[in-house]
Amino acid sequence: MEVTRRNFKDCLNTVYSAIEEADFLAIDGEFSGISDGPNVSALTNGLDTPEERYTKLKKHSMDFLLFQFGLCTFKYDQTKSKYITKPFNFYIFPKPFSRTSPDIKFICQSSSIDFLASQGFDFNKVFCNGIPYLNQDEEAQLREQMEERRNQHANGVGTPSFISPSSKGPAHVPEEHKDFINKVIEKVETLFTNSEKTLDLEPCTGFQRKLIYQTLNWKFPKGLHVETVETEKKERFIQVSKVDEEERKRREQQKLEKEQEELSDAVGFSRVIHAISKSGKLVVGHNMLLDVMHTIHQFYCPLPEDLQDFKEVTMCVFPRLLDTKLMASTQPFKELITNTSLAELEKQLKESPFKSPQVETAEGFHSYDTAQEQLHEAGYDAYITGLCFISMANYLGSFLTPPKAYIPARSKLVEPFFNKLFLMRIIDIPYLNITGPDLQPKRDHVLYVTFPKEWKTSDIYQLFSAFGNIQVSWIDDTSAFVSLSQTDQVQIAMNTSRYAESYRIQTYAEYIQGKQQEKEKLGQTPKTWGEDSWAKSHYTASSTSAAFGYSRALRKRSISPVQGEQGARDSQITDGWSNYSYPDSTGSKKMRTDALNEQTNTEAVESKTSEGWLKTADSSDTAGLSPIPDEAPEGTNEAGDADGTVTWQQASSRMHGRKGPKSKKKQTEAAESTTSLFEVPEVW
């Protein structure tokens, strides 16, 4: 269903009930751009920490506009043994709803706009008929403004700047307006004596109208209703009506209701997000970190500085998230799925060993045909994201004894995938863990190298030629991370560099320490996120999650990813990557403990699948970065396999291109050696 400003109010109840009845929701957003940074490779360094990545995305992506929001609700029909879907495609635009509403500015990135244009995106629908929205602060502000205005009118005073020492006294009428105001008073006095019911004053300036309001409210506190009316020519004049007290109250009431409706209209699309949030339903997305960040930023509140605070806000807005890209990159799917872009994933999940999910579009809704792709319409993308989730969830049922063909969204089998958002192109941290501390891979074999800006990847390769295969992750023109294949070579590399003049090598630990010290020097102490400034999470151990419990051990594991009980699989590991250290305790100190859940979830998981799943696939994004051909005279159309990832890649390769052959070279070589060198770490 296409929802614009024209039909938003009429659709809202349909949306609400679709959310309310759903088993799970799928979402997707389309943006006016991805990154405003000068250099996307710096934005996505393969060895970013989660904090760094969050900070970069916040800084370089939030000024774009989320202008299409796809929501697809999925409700399982037991009798039909299929899901009934309700897809919505919302067009979003911050139309200033009045002259006092915020005038939003947003950035457009021409590559993103051009890409959407090539996909048939309808910009006119966005800009002409997009649904407005306010975040919570703006809503509160507007509400306050309205109340203030009401109070002023009630008190018979204008704006505070006109309040005279005694606010009950007469308005201060500047000399030059005294004649004008006195004439108005005369006219109103005449009105009281004659049989007319209303009196239309001459059009006048806003300042004069203000004086009239103040004067009349003070002089005639009862028996009058004063209102500003507009002529066809948009001239404003004041209409004074004789009314009894009852009529006056009725009119005030009418006005109040009208204001409430205006406020509600202004909050607009944010009401849909509130409903999703309040429902506590599982929200599924594909590669959804940016979607989540944009949704919160645009409809809820400006993003907090600190990653930990972001995680808490996210849990308030979306209590349960599932990222299908992360799921597809994890055991048991990683070995079966070669390409985790949304379009490819959807295709592969139709084929054995997976099964096409049984779905039916609800009556009155547009029925999407997955054979005729409509990728990059947010509603369609949300729809197929939901399909992917169903296929993968059901596949998990095949591991049960006896196997089950249908696994509901609230099944404990999918819980290990909850609240882990895919991190693009970080070599050793596959996801952002929203409900706990992040993985802290050991980076003992990583060196931080600084060098003259003339250096190219080949120079770095030459420098480290004695150490076999290396992996280079450029940070900027004069620095890069170099990952050695064996940790024990790190000390040798450090020793050989001791007397070097043109370059400098630090261990990763030294680098991180240096950064920390720099931060402390700048007086940046970690901010605390005032608990009272945020609404408490809407999601407090809902009855569904209590009913379908999971073992306490499993739950714990999803919070602290490194547990002792992994001996069996350690043997599979071929490099030094498997050691994730425990994050220091401060990282988790503010996390909710879900005490309720822990008490009730005592049911043990009886399934051979409860371990060994969350092994991520070899990072297809990193590999996808590599071969950037540079003899090609023109950009090829990468639309075919494009999801958010590819748009990003396009931007990236183009950016690099601008720097000339040098940076292209860097990317090509660095990326090519990625996959061959390392296994992506185990997560479980």
Next chain:
Amino acid sequence: MEVTRRNFKDCLNTVYSAIEEADFLAIDGEFSGISDGPNVSALTNGLDTPEERYTKLKKHSMDFLLFQFGLCTFKYDQTKSKYITKPFNFYIFPKPFSRTSPDIKFICQSSSIDFLASQGFDFNKVFCNGIPYLNQDEEAQLREQMEERRNQHANGVGTPSFISPSSKGPAHVPEEHKDFINKVIEKVETLFTNSEKTLDLEPCTGFQRKLIYQTLNWKFPKGLHVETVETEKKERFIQVSKVDEEERKRREQQKLEKEQEELSDAVGFSRVIHAISKSGKLVVGHNMLLDVMHTIHQFYCPLPEDLQDFKEVTMCVFPRLLDTKLMASTQPFKELITNTSLAELEKQLKESPFKSPQVETAEGFHSYDTAQEQLHEAGYDAYITGLCFISMANYLGSFLTPPKAYIPARSKLVEPFFNKLFLMRIIDIPYLNITGPDLQPKRDHVLYVTFPKEWKTSDIYQLFSAFGNIQVSWIDDTSAFVSLSQTDQVQIAMNTSRYAESYRIQTYAEYIQGKQQEKEKLGQTPKTWGEDSWAKSHYTASSTSAAFGYSRALRKRSISPVQGEQGARDSQITDGWSNYSYPDSTGSKKMRTDALNEQTNTEAVESKTSEGWLKTADSSDTAGLSPIPDEAPEGTNEAGDADGTVTWQQASSRMHGRKGPKSKKKQTEAAESTTSLFEVPEVW
């Protein structure tokens, strides 16, 4: 004529010849926004200096996109006694033309977008079919890149990073690729011995293709043509063809021509600006400062820091400009025209004493109907701007003896209006003088006041209540200019403030001095605009201007606006505003002297109109700012009389609204007292 990417190449010759044959051109631009500043009133303080205003516009307006460019050419047909018009409406969008082209980001302002949407603007046409463009630097860069790539191919090497010590030697092939490359060499050797004409290699990575290029170019310098081809699946592979030397050269030539065409396509719309620039024709616009700034910024070069440098660049790009808003605000029009917004101006100029111009749309062009307004389509706005100019120019003919009904664009009668761009809402400087130093009004009666941020306009009024009417121009929350009606009161005001603690008063001169010192402290010495870095002006005393000369005195007057010979009119002046001081000599040191013109323009002007025209109208923009009614719950549709000015006002009032009643108050009072207090200064 609507011109998009689809028909741009086909239309280009039509555009060129329309420009070439025209008597004058009219232009107009539509932008994705006006101001990204937090506060428009700060952006347009009524006492800005021209330098301040330029700096503000440059800083806060250039990140928007000029996405529709209107050009209307006017050619006078002697036999028909009417103008033949050719209107063009260009849709502009920086579509990245290849993966190495710049990925432009631009800002959209929701109020501007919403306004254009309400006018039926077609955003899809812009974003899907907009014509690309490059500025001069980007064009040069692209040309260089292409040449570099060509040279590399010719030399048989890849990117410089792969050049081995002797660039004629073999490529350095990394160990892991040696097998692969050796197999390729074998295959090519086989190709030479068999009867096949071409050999298709397997798809491979960009890095591998690079190695192949290098190796084959080195090993087989003759007899081969190596090319990257793309499969339908967008996979790239290398095709090797046996060719004789002639065939090889032919193919190289083909490639070269294709590249030239690509370059030309990428330069795109900028070619139209180059043609306008080269023609040296009079370019007419309405309130055109932002149009000129955007056009230069987008299609020519980033705007210089310094106003003086901007003026010089402007003269290079647009050697002769005329702003119809400035013309309409100036004698002899100011007394006849009450509203200088484009739509109103066009209406008034159809009525007595003016005459509707006789125009006819050229065959094959869309004929606009001025009765059915299509305002805010750039092509239409350019068209009616041209009509306004014709009406006003012809009106000047009525002052001649004998009167003339038709005054050509090259007439000396219109020259006084050349190169003066309307400055919105500056109280005492009506225009930016592109070909000379700007007016420097005396601001002896102006005080700079700082105060606590709680202060409102009423507090300032109260403070100065002893001094009669004042005018307040807010700078920010804690400072404002206060203009007294009489200069001799300044010292009294200063004296009374001596012991004040909550506020501080400085004279305008002290304020300017303080600012200057601050600047010097920051080490900001005025930059010089390297002459060699800019193309010389295309406009070097064209034959038309030489033929229609003007008196040396008149010319001089247009450079130094204050001359002694004004005694007669001084008596009309009712306040102290008429004294403009001479700008200091540094201001004009870099101006071109137009020596040629001065020598040839000895023909005296025989007309009673040669003096007394350039009196500007009472600043309708300032007045237009005033009555912002704030009881009105919703924005009214200000489209009716909207041109650039009104869009700005909308933004302004909305911005103010956000600050709450306080700032609204400021604006209302301040503006209301403007017109009553001061005559706008004489310019001549």
